[in-house]
Amino acid sequence: MDVDIGNALASVASPGVSRESLERLDEQVADAHERIEAGMADGEHGYEALNLPDRTDPDEIRRTVEPVADAEALVTVGIGGSALGAATITEALAAESDTEAISLDNVDPAWVSNHLERLPLENTAVNVVSRSGTTAETLANFLVVREAFEDAGVDWTERTIVTTGESGPLRDLSERHDLPSLSVPDGVPGRFSALSAVGMVAAAVCGHDLEALLSGAAAEAETLSGSLFDCPAYAYGATSYALDARGARMNAMVPYAESLETYSEWFAQLWAESLGKDDLGQTPLRALGATDQHSQLQLYRAGPRDKLVTFVTSEEGTDRSIPETDVEDLAYLGDATLGELLDAEFEATEASLAAAGRPNVRLELERVDEYELGGLLYGMEAACVLAGELYGVNTFEQPAVEWAKKATRGLLGGGEFEEADAVAEKSELRVER
Ligand SMILES: O=P(O)(O)OC[C@H]1O[C@H](O)[C@H](O)[C@@H](O)[C@@H]1O
Numbered sequence: 001m002d003v004d005i006g007n008a009l010a011s012v013a014s015p016g017v018s019r020e021s022l023e024r025l026d027e028q029v030a031d032a033h034e035r036i037e038a039g040m041a042d043g044e045h046g047y048e049a050l051n052l053p054d055r056t057d058p059d060e061i062r063r064t065v066e067p068v069a070d071a072e073a074l075v076t077v078g079i080g081g082s083a084l085g086a087a088t089i090t091e092a093l094a095a096e097s098d099t100e101a102i103s104l105d106n107v108d109p110a111w112v113s114n115h116l117e118r119l120p121l122e123n124t125a126v127n128v129v130s131r132s133g134t135t136a137e138t139l140a141n142f143l144v145v146r147e148a149f150e151d152a153g154v155d156w157t158e159r160t161i162v163t164t165g166e167s168g169p170l171r172d173l174s175e176r177h178d179l180p181s182l183s184v185p186d187g188v189p190g191r192f193s194a195l196s197a198v199g200m201v202a203a204a205v206c207g208h209d210l211e212a213l214l215s216g217a218a219a220e221a222e223t224l225s226g227s228l229f230d231c232p233a234y235a236y237g238a239t240s241y242a243l244d245a246r247g248a249r250m251n252a253m254v255p256y257a258e259s260l261e262t263y264s265e266w267f268a269q270l271w272a273e274s275l276g277k278d279d280l281g282q283t284p285l286r287a288l289g290a291t292d293q294h295s296q297l298q299l300y301r302a303g304p305r306d307k308l309v310t311f312v313t314s315e316e317g318t319d320r321s322i323p324e325t326d327v328e329d330l331a332y333l334g335d336a337t338l339g340e341l342l343d344a345e346f347e348a349t350e351a352s353l354a355a356a357g358r359p360n361v362r363l364e365l366e367r368v369d370e371y372e373l374g375g376l377l378y379g380m381e382a383a384c385v386l387a388g389e390l391y392g393v394n395t396f397e398q399p400a401v402e403w404a405k406k407a408t409r410g411l412l413g414g415g416e417f418e419e420a421d422a423v424a425e426k427s428e429l430r431v432e433r
Pocket residue numbers: 079080081082129130131132133134135138190191273398401402
């Protein structure tokens with residue numbers, strides 16, 4: 001991954017960051033890098049995630065998924081960090097796989113039922129993922145999926161792989177039914193676990209090249225160094241932090257590739273859950289090029305100056321020519337391809353933001369393949385860890401999310417949780433029909 005921060009400079013944009021400020025910030029980056037390196041060396045909670053390219057064992061993952069390696073469809077049952085890494089990888093690389101991958105990460109009953117009715121269950125693999133093994137949505141969906149298999153006369157124990165922590169209800173269940181299972185590595189929070197079994201089981205079932213994903217990530221790890229000017233991931237993390245401090249309180253992630261739409265969801269969790277603490281943090285927004293040029297671009301170019309726009313581009317990819325037409329006004333399209341049109345749309349949008357003095361950054365991939373994707377995921381994780389050091393927050397916890405999880409459990413009678421009492425205390429000012 002290369003990063004171009006030229007359009008975030010104060011000479012182009014407002015808010016923007018001057019070259020001198022970046023050089024001053026680079027001293028903090030050097031300190032933060034020392035902290036990150038020490039955390040990685042000691043395998044400290046969270047920092048350990050940056051060691052995954054060396055720690056994840058692709059052979060173990062492939063061996064474990066062997067019983068379902070021929071699946072026509074794959075259902076990942078998980079939520080948040082236990083679903084978005086797998087979904088990002090399988091969606092980005094879907095064109096290369098014959099296995100249809102879906103993610104049951106919500107408990108909307110109609111949506112869950114529609115999926116289960118449609119899937120060829122006798123040839124569907126189930127990938128259940130939960131670090132804690134207690135997340136209500138995941139466990140509930142798993143029970144529903146099991147029942148659907150039973151109703152269809154399919155032995156779910158033959159079709160299920162479990163990835164969870166060393167202990168907990170899901171671990172117990174997998175032991176009771178002797179299910180093939182893998183562990184969420186210690187010290188790796190869910191949103192940083194895409195490059196462990198958490199994201200890679202789905203990649204393996206879909207037949208993707210696990211080694212290439214890891215070596216792309218390892219190449220990105222090689223660039224981590226004491227200066228943002230030598231490390232694309234740190235350049236991104238430091239620039240985002242500096243812009244937030246100057247008023248770009250939001251960060252719109254805009255890939256120019258349909259296959260990276262879920263990547264923006266993954267990024268949103270990473271950025272929001274890691275940095276949203278102590279009244280700090282940059283709000284991630286999700287958009288897609290070129291589609292959202294025709295909906296959100298007006299706001300990005302002419303609305304409040306509170307946004308950084310992050311583009312993700314890919315140099316190469318499948319292309320398709322646009323057929324010629326005898327309609328004179330459309331003749332120019334017949335000389336181009338859809339890929340050229342997409343590139344032109346990206347360049348025009350980037351230039352239009354710069355011309356309006358709106359900060360934007362480019363993340364450049366050579367193509368969307370395993371290697372580049374591994375680099376992108378790792379690079380954004382490292383950017384986030386660096387930003388967390390610069391903000392001075394605890395990047396790897398998520399107490400605000402845990403609060404609502406306890407309240408939900410309390411409401412469903414899953415134990416005594418004082419958080420559930422707050423639900424009854426809601427203030428009301430109703431306006432009725
Ligand atoms: O993997 P699990 O324990 O099921 O957790 C799934 C998700 O649950 C919570 O909402 C956390 O905030 C997320 O960080 C986590 O990824």
